[in-house]
Amino acid sequence: MEIVNVAVLPEVTSAGVIIKAIIILAIISAIAGFGTYLERKILAFMQRRLGPMHVGPYGLLQIAADGIKLFTKEDIVPQNANKLIFKVAPAITAATAFIALAAVPVFPDFTIPEWIPLLGGTFVPSIAADINIGVLFILGMMAAGLYGPLLAGMAQANKWGIIGSARTAIQFLSYEVVTGLSILAPIMLVGSLSLVEFNNYQQGGFSSWMMWQQPVAFVLFLIAGFAETNRTPFDLLEHEAEVVSGYATEYSGMRWGMFFIGEYANMITVSVLAAVIFMGGYNDLGFIAGWLIVVLKIAFVFFLMLWVRASWPHIRPDQLMWLCWKVLMPVAVVNVVITGFVMMV
Amino acid sequence: MSLEQFKNRNVGSQTYKMIESEPTPESGMGRFGQVVKRTFKGELFVGLYVTMREMINALFIGEMHTVKYPLEKLPISPRYRAIHDMLRLLESGHYRCIGCGLCEKICISDCIKMDTRYDENQRKEVSEYTINFGRCIFCGYCAEVCPELAIVHGGRYENASEQRAGFSLFEDMLTPIDALKDQKEFDGFGAVTPNADNAIKKTPLAY
Ligand code: SF4
Ligand code: SF4
Numbered sequence: 442m443e444i445v446n447v448a449v450l451p452e453v454t455s456a457g458v459i460i461k462a463i464i465i466l467a468i469i470s471a472i473a474g475f476g477t478y479l480e481r482k483i484l485a486f487m488q489r490r491l492g493p494m495h496v497g498p499y500g501l502l503q504i505a506a507d508g509i510k511l512f513t514k515e516d517i518v519p520q521n522a523n524k525l526i527f528k529v530a531p532a533i534t535a536a537t538a539f540i541a542l543a544a545v546p547v548f549p550d551f552t553i554p555e556w557i558p559l560l561g562g563t564f565v566p567s568i569a570a571d572i573n574i575g576v577l578f579i580l581g582m583m584a585a586g587l588y589g590p591l592l593a594g595m596a597q598a599n600k601w602g603i604i605g606s607a608r609t610a611i612q613f614l615s616y617e618v619v620t621g622l623s624i625l626a627p628i629m630l631v632g633s634l635s636l637v638e639f640n641n642y643q644q645g646g647f648s649s650w651m652m653w654q655q656p657v658a659f660v661l662f663l664i665a666g667f668a669e670t671n672r673t674p675f676d677l678l679e680h681e682a683e684v685v686s687g688y689a690t691e692y693s694g695m696r697w698g699m700f701f702i703g704e705y706a707n708m709i710t711v712s713v714l715a716a717v718i719f720m721g722g723y724n725d726l727g728f729i730a731g732w733l734i735v736v737l738k739i740a741f742v743f744f745l746m747l748w749v750r751a752s753w754p755h756i757r758p759d760q761l762m763w764l765c766w767k768v769l770m771p772v773a774v775v776n777v778v779i780t781g782f783v784m785m786v
Numbered sequence: 787m788s789l790e791q792f793k794n795r796n797v798g799s800q801t802y803k804m805i806e807s808e809p810t811p812e813s814g815m816g817r818f819g820q821v822v823k824r825t826f827k828g829e830l831f832v833g834l835y836v837t838m839r840e841m842i843n844a845l846f847i848g849e850m851h852t853v854k855y856p857l858e859k860l861p862i863s864p865r866y867r868a869i870h871d872m873l874r875l876l877e878s879g880h881y882r883c884i885g886c887g888l889c890e891k892i893c894i895s896d897c898i899k900m901d902t903r904y905d906e907n908q909r910k911e912v913s914e915y916t917i918n919f920g921r922c923i924f925c926g927y928c929a930e931v932c933p934e935l936a937i938v939h940g941g942r943y944e945n946a947s948e949q950r951a952g953f954s955l956f957e958d959m960l961t962p963i964d965a966l967k968d969q970k971e972f973d974g975f976g977a978v979t980p981n982a983d984n985a986i987k988k989t990p991l992a993y
Contacts (some may be wrong), residue, residue, distance in 0.1 A: 471852045483841070485843045486840075486844050486845055487837040487838075487840055487841045487844075488840070489843070489844040489849060489850055489851040489852075490839055490850070490851065490852050491850060491852040491854075494854070587910075692818055748834060748837060749834070750840070752830075752833040752834050752836065752837040753830060768821075
């Protein structure tokens with residue numbers, strides 16, 4: 442089926458990929474900004490508050506106000522900081538988050554109409570980099586995102602930053618193991634690392650979703666995804682009550698904003714992965730079109746992150762390590778082994 | 787929770803709900819059992835349910851708790867001690883203050899300054915009356931001591947200002963003459979109690 446697709450689709454030119462990259466950058470940043478608004482609204486509703494209300498109707502333009510604030514705020518680099526690393530670190534977080542999105546299918550593909558000068562007729566693919574190791578690439582890129590908080594915390598000459606970056610190292614490295622192992626079982630079942638293959642594997646409707654076959658892997662992936670995107674209950678990197686703001690203590694203005702955008706882009710990536718790998722991808726569900734259902738699924742996982750943030754307390758670093766190495770990792774290994782046995786029998 | 791319950795300080799008699807915590811397990815197996823029990827008990831989902839219930843209640847049942855403060859205000863208790871008001875007599879419209887000076891005398895932060903003189907009918911009139919709200923501690927003594935219920939505490943509590951000293955003149959606190967029909971009798975600090983008529987004793991003059 443893919444062979445037919447490749448034959449029908451026009452050739453992907455470098456211009457198309459660049460346009461796609463710009464589209465991803467622009468739209469995902471906007472969605473990430475909108476995500477902050479949604480987060481504040483939903484958290485507020487769950488605490489019976491109203492949330493942002495005053496800028497624009499229902500506070501919708503709050504993003505614009507925040508953006509203006511972030512862009513115009515003074516950009517402070519502390520005196521004893523390692524200036525170069527301090528300045529580069531936020532870019533690492535934002536860049537790795539967006540590079541990970543390069544291998545994720547976002548928005549359908551289209552061709553720019555002929556009448557537009559210069560770019561007319563360029564085919565814009567749905568995936569910027571359609572590589573056959575999609576899952577591996579995304580996980581690897583998100584793991585590389587670890588360097589953002591790590592370097593930021595170490596470069597800023599602040600004890601809270603140091604604690605934050607130490608926590609970054611233990612948390613991201615440990616949970617990388619759980620993510621990898623939990624996703625390994627579905628990969629074994631599908632026999633491919635391509636997200637398109639994952640999608641095709643679950644074509645049989647609701648009952649063929651991977652989360653029914655691999656419930657343990659699904660739960661493990663969600664837990665590890667929360668940890669890797671630094672969300673409550675695993676937001677140890679920048680937990681205000683303990684380490685002021687962790688690795689982001691000394692950051693202000695747009696550099697801090699880049700950490701923020703990176704975090705939200707990572708949340709979107711994890712939501713997309715959960716939706717495509719475990720929740721049936723973009724196959725049509727009954728009468729609901731595929732593109733709509735995948736947006737709904739992604740939105741649900743995103744909502745779940747906010748919901749959990751409103752509901753659960755966060756845990757201590759030692760509990761985090763205990764959970765990872767004594768519970769989640771053994772369970773993930775057992776899950777992989779059992780999956781292997783079942784496949785062989 | 788009603789106010790009576792809230793004021794009850796007798797530990798043990800309140801309707802507290804005691805949380806039953808299990809003893810800390812001693813053995814490794816016990817700890818393992820505790821982990822398994824906590825994992826599958828579904829307490830985390832109770833937490834999720836609670837926040838979702840609150841959100842639905844807030845959005846659809848109208849249990850939103852936000853008060854949009856400058857636009858909406860909560861009612862304050864009549865006993866609240868905010869910026870003072872000067873009341874007028876309802877019948878004549880004349881201000882109630884008789885210039886006795888008790889409030890100036892009792893004010894513990896010395897912030898009331900007043901002066902009186904005789905008017906053309908040889909009646910006492912208040913010629914100067916200011917309160918320095920930069921010094922006032924809103925203790926309520928002036929309202930309590932006033933024999934005429936003339937100076938009372940009103941409901942204006944937004945008294946942030948750019949300077950420490952903020953004087954209020956007699957005319958600023960006096961009920962505007964055209965708003966006389968809206969003047970409320972004060973039932974807060976130092977006001978006449980509801981059963982004052984019964985409690986009052988006949989004076990010897992009545993015999
Ligand atoms: S409330 Fe107390 S401090 Fe303020 S004017 Fe009255 S007596 Fe003085
Ligand atoms: S105590 Fe009352 S009547 Fe006497 S001067 Fe003060 S405000 Fe006037």
